[in-house]
Amino acid sequence: MNLLDTYLPALNPLWGPRLCGVVERVTSLTPTSAAISVRPGRGWAGHRAGQFVTLGVDVDGVRHHRCYSITSSETDLSDRIEIAVAAVPGGLVSNHLVHCTRPGDLVRLDGPSGGFTMAGSSRDPLLFVTGGSGITPVMAMLRTLGDGHRSTFPAGPSDVVLIHHAPDPVSTMFSDELERLAERHRWLRVEVVHTGDLNDDAGSRHLSASRLVDLCPDWAVRQAFVCGPESLLDFAVEHWASTGVGERLHLERFRPASALLTDESGGPATIRFATSGIDAAAGSGPTLLDVAEAAGVPAPSGCRMGICHTCTTRLDTGCARDLRDGRVIDAGSHVQLCVSVAVGDVTLDR
Amino acid sequence: MTAVQTARFAESDPDEQTLDDPDTFGAELDALRAEVLASLGAQDAAYIRDLIVRQRRFDLAGRAFLWAGLFPPAWVIGTGLLSVAKILENMEIGHNVMHAQWDWMRDPEIHSTTWEWDNVCPSSQWKHTHNHMHHQWTNVRGMDRDIGYGIMRIDPEQPWQRWMLGQPVYFVALALAFEYGVGFHDVESDLGSGQPISWEQVGPKIRETAAKIRTQVMKDYVAFPALSVPFGVPGVLAAASGTLTANVVRNLWSFAVIFCGHFPDDVELFDPEDVAGETRSQWYRRQALGSANFEGGPLMHLMTGNLDFQIEHHLFPDVPSNRYAEMAPRVRQICERHGVGYHTGSFLGQFGSVVRKVIRLSVPGRKRTRAVRGARSDQSARRTPRA
Numbered sequence: 001m002n003l004l005d006t007y008l009p010a011l012n013p014l015w016g017p018r019l020c021g022v023v024e025r026v027t028s029l030t031p032t033s034a035a036i037s038v039r040p041g042r043g044w045a046g047h048r049a050g051q052f053v054t055l056g057v058d059v060d061g062v063r064h065h066r067c068y069s070i071t072s073s074e075t076d077l078s079d080r081i082e083i084a085v086a087a088v089p090g091g092l093v094s095n096h097l098v099h100c101t102r103p104g105d106l107v108r109l110d111g112p113s114g115g116f117t118m119a120g121s122s123r124d125p126l127l128f129v130t131g132g133s134g135i136t137p138v139m140a141m142l143r144t145l146g147d148g149h150r151s152t153f154p155a156g157p158s159d160v161v162l163i164h165h166a167p168d169p170v171s172t173m174f175s176d177e178l179e180r181l182a183e184r185h186r187w188l189r190v191e192v193v194h195t196g197d198l199n200d201d202a203g204s205r206h207l208s209a210s211r212l213v214d215l216c217p218d219w220a221v222r223q224a225f226v227c228g229p230e231s232l233l234d235f236a237v238e239h240w241a242s243t244g245v246g247e248r249l250h251l252e253r254f255r256p257a258s259a260l261l262t263d264e265s266g267g268p269a270t271i272r273f274a275t276s277g278i279d280a281a282a283g284s285g286p287t288l289l290d291v292a293e294a295a296g297v298p299a300p301s302g303c304r305m306g307i308c309h310t311c312t313t314r315l316d317t318g319c320a321r322d323l324r325d326g327r328v329i330d331a332g333s334h335v336q337l338c339v340s341v342a343v344g345d346v347t348l349d350r
Numbered sequence: 351m352t353a354v355q356t357a358r359f360a361e362s363d364p365d366e367q368t369l370d371d372p373d374t375f376g377a378e379l380d381a382l383r384a385e386v387l388a389s390l391g392a393q394d395a396a397y398i399r400d401l402i403v404r405q406r407r408f409d410l411a412g413r414a415f416l417w418a419g420l421f422p423p424a425w426v427i428g429t430g431l432l433s434v435a436k437i438l439e440n441m442e443i444g445h446n447v448m449h450a451q452w453d454w455m456r457d458p459e460i461h462s463t464t465w466e467w468d469n470v471c472p473s474s475q476w477k478h479t480h481n482h483m484h485h486q487w488t489n490v491r492g493m494d495r496d497i498g499y500g501i502m503r504i505d506p507e508q509p510w511q512r513w514m515l516g517q518p519v520y521f522v523a524l525a526l527a528f529e530y531g532v533g534f535h536d537v538e539s540d541l542g543s544g545q546p547i548s549w550e551q552v553g554p555k556i557r558e559t560a561a562k563i564r565t566q567v568m569k570d571y572v573a574f575p576a577l578s579v580p581f582g583v584p585g586v587l588a589a590a591s592g593t594l595t596a597n598v599v600r601n602l603w604s605f606a607v608i609f610c611g612h613f614p615d616d617v618e619l620f621d622p623e624d625v626a627g628e629t630r631s632q633w634y635r636r637q638a639l640g641s642a643n644f645e646g647g648p649l650m651h652l653m654t655g656n657l658d659f660q661i662e663h664h665l666f667p668d669v670p671s672n673r674y675a676e677m678a679p680r681v682r683q684i685c686e687r688h689g690v691g692y693h694t695g696s697f698l699g700q701f702g703s704v705v706r707k708v709i710r711l712s713v714p715g716r717k718r719t720r721a722v723r724g725a726r727s728d729q730s731a732r733r734t735p736r737a
Binding site: 010016018060061062064302303305307309312314324325333334 | 384458
């Protein structure tokens, strides 16, 4: 009921109509990464190992959304979830989470989502290949396997192999825990490759076909889960496919938000009006409102000078620029169509 | 800075966008706006979030006391708390959130597109009559329907008609039932626009307002008072009467604050020909001349939703209201430097002049409206000649 949504959050911020979580603990993993333990509010349905959560974080008062893999076991009984964040150089949200988040902070939660899970394959021999913060979803899988699935899991010294890549020991996330897990569980073998020590040329800093065979001779018969930088994923896709075992490969792609920013100097941009299903060329009007009107998109408007906010519309994808101050508006925010232009391709909720 | 001017001026006159405007009034105010927007941060976000939480707690506490409203002290405390809660919700929170002052936080729950306020006026209709018609066309005769709200003669230029004799009575009635006046204001604007009106146009709005009234009545006079059933019929009636009183207190206060904003004696009115092809600077000038501040401390700022800074609010309707206090001295300096009047006074002085005007204009005659005529001729003299 609406009244409850009005009053309950004033008594406890976790009782609101939208799912939130409160930060309980921040643990430093490396100088530039941290594990963050979050207690979700009502409505959190639990996750499968390997899934991610979309976190809504306020930085300088402004809400930003980012996806992070959940690192806690899916059978964790503590009603907490843990995520691990590596600070991306210049990254607004990741740096805030690693360096400025404190217990008691509120975060918005969406999810969990993602199909990078062991569903149906946890009894098969497994191979995990990870790089950098790509270890995070796999951490949840290893912890889940370690937690409860031992008894149902076929015994054997190398049923699970993890090949993890990190530049050096200091910047290896979860290095101690990986060591402990490998000591405790006879079915797990962990190979950490410090890419900073490799003398290979830059192109093969991650995995190569020969190193894969060295580290895991029976790689081709295992269900493989690969998560890490683009170069690692590209190698995996190509190598597994050319060996004819592409169906055993499972991938998770992480792309920093900055990579999604549209190139400003790009060619003629397309403006997609999602609700009305109309595409228009950006050049067909001086502002987004003019474009909408020229294309016959129903777009209520008022002052046409940016004061009444009648035309305020959600920007689903892409970026826009507010002509008044040159501010760039990211996807997920609202734009005032009458004073904004598209920067590259955009999708608008109209 | 040039880019900013270009974009804004383009709205009023596309041919002018490449010309340098010799009038820097608008550019200086734009720069002030940009400076404040760039400085918004976690403290501002915490201000509005904390205020919303406190307002809801006041609201709940007020209703909790009114639950036992059969006991007079509980009735008085409950009614007082609920009055404060409703004033805060409508003024410092609802009005300003719907102006998109907090959209920059990108919080979908504190956003102009989603906020539904504790008032019988549907937010969608409020945003149309208020944010668009009133704020864009402030004090322009025939375009800003807030001039006398269509039921009062506030403008001496408006021809007198016999029904206006009763306007001191309408004034009091509107004050008492202000939220209902606001609730049907959009419909009234359509009916009074002089255009042919179809049921297709006003019917949905009437139905929407009726639905909102139903929601408000259910909450204020049915759901919460029903909780007082253990105290019998007198307990239920006490809870309902306390809520009714809180709604009326909120009506009276918001009415007084809003009438002080544009109707004191020295505030200027404009004709549609004044605003044809208005530049950004001229728009700012009209906003400043058509609004009036009144003086007060931090509590006054909070309880008026910072509408004691009506001038700043009209210059910068989507700048967060907690920043108006720091902007006001600089706005005043800019106005003085450009010879633009800056009207301010005490709350009682401003409200008194509104009451006098309502009474005076209820009878025929326009001779004794010297202040307004004088201001108009000053204003035309100050207007920048257009190329």
